[in-house]
Amino acid sequence: MSELVQKVRDVLPSVRADLEDLVRIESVWADPARRGEVQRSAEAVSKLFSEAGFGDVRIVSEGGAPAVIARHPAPPGAPTVLLYAHHDVQPEGDRGQWESAPFEPTERDGRLYGRGTADDKAGIATHLAAIRAFAGRPPVGVTVFVEGEEESGSPSLGALLAAHKELLAADVIVIADSDNWSTEQPSLTVSLRGLADCVVEVATLDHGLHSGMWGGVVPDALSALVRLLASLHDDEGNVAVAGLHEATAADVEFPAERVRADTGVLDGVTEIGSGSTAQRLWAKPAITVIGIDTTPIASASNTLIPRARAKVSMRVAPGGDAAAHLAALTSHLEAHAPWGAQVTVTPGDLGEPYAIDATGPVYDAARAAFREAWAAEPVDTGVGGSIPFIAEFAAAFPDAKILVTGVEDPNTQAHSINESLHLGVLERAATAETLLLEALGRS
Structure with a gap:
């Protein structure tokens, strides 16, 4: 195993160079003016x-952004592993707030800054490092699937x-x-909240x-x-909408000091809601x-303004139904329109939550790979945000x-200004994935 770990370290300089080239491509699918950049990213x-070393590599699209599927056949008796990442990125926002150009990768204090350095072109780099560590001949079948519209809600993923x-079928x-x-x-994510959003319009006059x-x-x-939006929460900040589902969070310690350090909450601003941080963040609905x-x-x-609109986003706890919550x-x-105001609600996106039963030989192998690569015990955690396509994968490949x-x-700042990748984390993540593929090949 130490030889395999060294091989990962040997390929990391070339992987980092390729990651930086990918970051320089402004693959923002949400911006119609940069759709050509997304295509260029898929080609790269x-x-x-x-x-x-993949013999079967193709760019595919089913009415949405281009995705890449690369396949390496499984040796006789070996399982097939699907490695997922996405090459599209969030818009950069106000470039003037970035400490360095958002699409020019820049290293500072062991972190690589730039849009997509972590979310999720580093996912591509992780897979690439594992394949290169095996010199293009992994001990299992490998299918790499790199999507192109995850940051826009993966609307064509089902297709x-x-x-x-x-x-794409895999074990x-x-x-x-x-x-x-x-x-x-390291963390192994075992639950994710879902998503439901809408636009609410309030009208009180036919003209100003x-x-x-x-x-x-x-x-x-x-x-x-x-006043209507204020009715969505009680005085403590708990969601006040009736009929919503609440789950149970992983049992981890999440001190208040970490919340403040990780979020940048201003002095004097308090947390909202009741219950443990993990419960509120991973297992309760949020609006x-x-x-x-x-x-x-x-x-x-x-x-006097006659009409006003707001977009409302809801996170759905694992086990809940996104459509029912919407x-x-x-x-x-x-029901809570003040003063008889006319309210129109236009439904938006839906994404189902998901909970993973992370027990059995595959998860044991993953945790062992984490321990060796990180020299630390992995933590089972939830995610407060949504990755709706996981439920779609589970439905498509139930076994x-x-x-x-x-x-x-915690310092990555994905989706925000000054997004960055910790280069040590990249090495450990790539090492863990390589060790996992080796373990799955042996089993």
Whole structure:
């Protein structure tokens, strides 16, 4: 095993160089102007795995972003492992807030900064390192599946899985798109919340009115919307929508000091909700207002606003049903309209939560690989965010064992400015995956 670990270290410089080249490609599928960059990214990923020794590499699309499927056949009697990552990235936001250019990978203090350095082009790098460590001849069958629209909710994933089910069929699925407990301790993700969102519009007038002439008599839509949104939580910050599911979180210690350190909560701001941090973060529903459409301040006048809209995002606890939760949220919004305001709810995206029974030989092998690569005991954790495609994989391949791993850590700042990858975590994650493939080949 020590020889295999050394081989991972030997290939990491070339893997890092290829990762940096991928980061320089602005593969933001959510931006129509950069769809060509997403195609260029898929072509670059395809080339990397072709050069790594995969004989069957193809770029596929089923009405959405281009994805890459690369296949290495299993030796006789060996299982097939599907290695998942995605090559699309989040928009970079305000470039002026980045300490270095978002699409120019830059190392500072052992971290590689840039959009997609961690989420999730480092997942591609992890798979590439494992394949190169075996000189392109892994002891198991390997199918690499690199999606191109995960950051947009994977809308065409179901069509991809249906159209290429035989190509993607596997005994074990490794999804490298999650977090680690710290830069020194790995995590195996065993539960994920789902997602349901909607746009709520409040109307109180058929046209704007002078606020001096009618203020205090006629309600404006924005004030009504604010009161309606405030009804979504009680005074402690718990979700106040009736009929929502609550699960049980993994039993881990999550001190308040870590919450403040990991999130950047401002002085004087308190946590919301009741129960342990793990319970609130991984096993209870959460509701967030993520956007409002109304008159911007620069354009404001003394006018009662007739209409206002907000986008409301809900996280669904494992074991809950996303569609049922969206129906409960819709009913709450319609029932709590203040002052008789007209409320219209437009449903948005749905993503199912998922809980993994992480017991059995495959998970034992994964934990052993983590221990050797990290020299630390792995932690079973949940994820507060959503990776809805995991439920789709589980439905498409019900007999496969699913391992959710990753290269992120609490300081990664995925989706935010100054996203970064801890280079030590990349090495340990690549080593763990390589050791896992070796163990699965022996078994």
